[in-house]
Amino acid sequence: MNDFNFYKSQGISDAVEKIADQPDAKFIAGGTNLIDLLKYNLMTVSTLVDVNSIKEDTLSETDGAVLLNAFATNANTAYHPIIEERYPLLSKAILAGASAQIRNMASNGGNLLQKTRCYYYYDANTPCNKREPGSGCSAINGYNRNLAILGTSDHCIAVFPSDMCVALAALNATVCVTGPDGDRKIPFSEFHRLPGNTPHIDNNLLTAELITGIELPSKGFEKNYSYLKLRDRNSYAFALISVATAMELENNQITEIRIALGGVAAKPWRVQKAEDFLVGKTPTKENFALAAELIVEGAKGFEFNAFKIELAKRAIIRNCLMALNPASQLPGAQPSA
Template sequence: MIRFDYQRPDATNEAIAAGRAEHAAYLAGGTNLVDLMKENVARPLQVIDINRLPLKAIEPREGRGLRLGALASNADTAYHPEVQARYPLLASAILAGASPQLRNAATNGGNLNQRTRCYYFYDVDTPCNKRSPGEGCGAIGGVNRIHAILGTSDQCIATHPSDMCIALAALEAEVQVSGPDGERTIPFADYHRLPGDEPWRDNTLRLGELVTAIDLPAEGFASNYTYLKLRDRLSYAFALVSVAVGLKMEDGEIAEARVALGGVAHKPWRVPEAERLLRGERPGEEAFRTVAEALLKGAQGQGENDFKIGLARRAIVRALAQAAAGTPQSQTDKRIA
């Protein structure tokens, strides 16, 4: 491991000032950063431990939704009574991820900013444009079973690993950040990036900016929702395909629909035009298949991951059926209903 300076500021402005330095990294739960440093993938010269900052609260916003502190743990968030009552889709997605030990340590802000689990990104002896720009993408034409089928570029086909972020995308959360230029709000759809020509940029944070909170909207789809995660093992595995669905039902018809996909792209994948196809429709397999095709328009496999296209199509239909029936996928009894 390389040598680095360690700082533990007591105030947010002190952390931001330190974060402006070149090759600086914020440390929260450490469940991703420490692994990356051990593998020599991340090589920060300054590590800024932000755990003393007052960013752990989970509290309602007057007349609106709920604010999740960036340093609140994933476990505290998933089991918070307001989250479970008003945003069970988010609770379910968090509980589908990692292990209890990791959820106890991982933070909400860290979950947003975790890096891809692409094999080539983690192996410093293989080419990876995300890790070392200009080296090429070893996954294109290589071992790519877990890789993206949507939104890829000729520079990168990595996927975003988070479960929590898929639910946040469906809920249309907002990310609060503070930085050298002050505070700003980033709509969740604009927070993460597709790889394009700069695959090393995972998100739209600016130099020195720090996530301080995640704001949930008033509408949480508490009655008709599901988080369906398909993976190689029943626990402690990243999604091959996941689907977060929130529906608002009125008189047996779908008044509003949100569908976000995980495991298929460099960021949580949503197509609002596809979701609008469900408005005014009665739940049914034909309508759900139409939406699945619209969501997966342009999907392209890389050989080993071709199966994801059919798997995603079936998962979308199944998840929509679960949400419409009010029978969400259980994260303890993982058999698909």
């Protein structure tokens, strides 16, 4: 690990100003991913600007919407009574990620900024366009079992690893940021980026911008929701496929539905035409199967991960059926499909 300076910020404006003055500086809250990157010499910094002093309440309510504090921990967020009651999809997704110890440290804002867990990104001895632009992508012809099948490019097939963000995508959250030019809001669908020709740019934050909050709309889909995470082992593993489903029903017809996938692309994956297709339909396995085809349309498998295309379809169907009866997600309940 390289030497660096450590600065404890006195507030948001102070933290932003410190970063703006030092291009090689980084914000740190929980540090559950950042410290690993520093230890493995995958990232170097001149200064770490600690933003933990900014912590206030886990969330606040305004006009029915809920604003999550970006500096609050994942654990405090998942177990907050308002999140458990009004946004159970988000609570369930957060608790599906990492370990209890990591959730106790990891911040909400930091969760959005995680780096891919692609093996080749973490191996400094192999080419990786995300780590070193222009060096090549070792994963395309390498061991790519956990990697992307949607939104890939010839430059990168890495996936974004967050569980929390899949739920935030389904909930149509908004990311609140502050930078040298003031405050702005970024729709969640526009926050993360697909690799294209610039796989080293993960998101649309501007220089020295700090995530300060995550705004949840008033609608939390607490009656019909489900989060499904399929992985190689039951705990402490990143998703092969994850699905967040949020649904509203009236007279056995779907009036609104959101379906977001994780483990398949460099950002949470939603397809509007699939959701539009389901509106006005009855919530049947057959209709969910047709929607699943639309969601994975254009998917491209590689040598070791082509199985994820069919797995994604089945996961979508199963998770939509589970959303009809959230009690089916309780321990010991039998799968719906």
